[in-house]
Amino acid sequence: MQERQHVEEIEQVLEGTQTGRDGFVAASWRRCVEQYGMDPTRAEPAHIVTDSELRDHRAQAEWLIGAARTSLQSLFRQVSGQNYVLLLTDAKGVCVDYFGDDLFADNLRSAGLYLGSNWSEDLAGTCGVGACIVTQEPVTVHQDDHFGNAHTRLSCTAAPIFDSLGGLAAVLDISLLRSPTPKRSQNLAMSLVTSAARRVEMANLMAESRRDWVLRISDSPEFLDVDPEAAVRLDGAGRVLGYTRSARRLFADGGQILGRRIDEVLGVTVDDLPDLMRDRPTEDRIIEMQGGGALFGHAIAPQAPRTALRSTRRGGPLAGLAGDDPAMGHLLTQAAKLAHTNVPLLLTGETGTGKTKLARAIHMTGASAGFIAVDCGGLTPDALHAACVNSTGPTTLLLRRIEDLSANTAIALAALLDARPCLRPLSTTCADLTELPMSAALFHRLAGATLRLPPLRARRDLGWLLDRVLQRRAPEDMRLSPSARAELLGRDWPGNLRELEQVIDVAVALCEARVIDAPDLPDAPQATQTIKAEEPLEQVMEACGWNMSRAARRLGVNRSTVLRRLRKAGLTPPE
């Protein structure tokens, strides 16, 4: 009786009658009859691929099975005892991994809820996996939503899993042999399966991105580090190399995502990513969206390869730090050799000469997996311990501005380094070594070797640096006029590379055409400094359009410092 009603309803839908079915189900029924020539009255058995075909499908999906296993196991634990079956199918609909209760194995196998079953729509008719492959959206195909009478007792909820290039890679399906009648009984299954699919995409993206930056994103600071909603993988210039499906919403204008620069949609450039790393408080890691609104970001730096080659040739992150400057060439060759050792390094030089950047490049070149960065100004012994508490394996400890260490924290640091030999300190300082306020004991724990960065005015690769900074911070087709270039090459640069970046940022903002000309350049360094010292925070924020990254660059501090100062001054952006 029920079977006859089901067939009659399919006929009505084919004639164009609205029967209250979900639109995607009606569309699938239509395809089953009109494209695949199926007949709902025929009790089709489950389609199972042969053992050798299954081996092929599993071999091709091996990376996916690996990435999904942990998520599937944890999902299965959540639904255990409720008779749910989990299927992971490849993009063709063939089940390549399976979790179900062995007690019902025979029933599940005959219903097709088993390894090797093929749930593509053109074979199985309207079903969770098939509809998910066609619509590329999460779906519930409940009981008589199914096309064939053989399946009308099942309830299947399926979510798509996309690879990092945006292609459909798999479907995660959670099914019941028997279910309560209301379709909404499967709402919880829908929410479980979509979040499990999101986590599989995240695991896959992370596994692919060991050599690149990853920016993970969340609407709420609470979930940022534990279960972020979306992530993008970025190259050194901030271009998108891969993404999880939910990251599409950042690119709301649609179209191409791969190859786009992240600063086209978010108020961060690749140079801001270190400020979004885990050592910063979560609530300070705010990212403004270009179209308004804000998100929270967690940046993960490229990791060194686990089996780092003991090469002394310069390459990778270190190579990008200098052009043809003999002093920098010598320093970077030394840095490349020292990167593979455990020797504590002290990086000295004037403010803005790139000590922090060099430290990060040394870390990326070496074999330490973990990376912790702390600013020594205001650092308490407790905060130092808290920052290092989770470090287990070899870990780089970047200590910025050790001249600002308090006496108490200096004692705590010496004790910490003795107790945790896995920590490799890389310290930076602008101070003269003879003026460092620390005991000889601590000094020798920090300065196994000293690398001195030259001031920008002494470097012979200023032209190269100008082009590089321009390439990173200006639109692709923007260039410097010969007179602007000559003016910049003649400057003194007391603020070094930081000042160079700011000058380019200002010039890019002021320039009205595609060529930066001399009048677009901000004032001479001396004048700029005087103004900066006198300029109130509110004025800086207004001048930067309340963009925190821009204000941070202008003030020569990082974004979290700007945020802290704003909070302290009780300033908020105008409505």
Ligand SMILES: Nc1ncnc2c1ncn2[C@@H]1O[C@H](COP(=O)(O)OP(=O)(O)OP(=O)(O)O)[C@@H](O)[C@H]1O
């Ligand atoms: N080799 C480089 N090429 C281009 N930009 C660079 C280079 N090195 C550093 N920078 C940029 O210059 C700015 C200052 O760099 P960094 O923070 O490493 O300097 P620092 O010496 O640690 O400064 P401070 O002592 O004031 O903390 C950063 O924005 C960084 O991106």
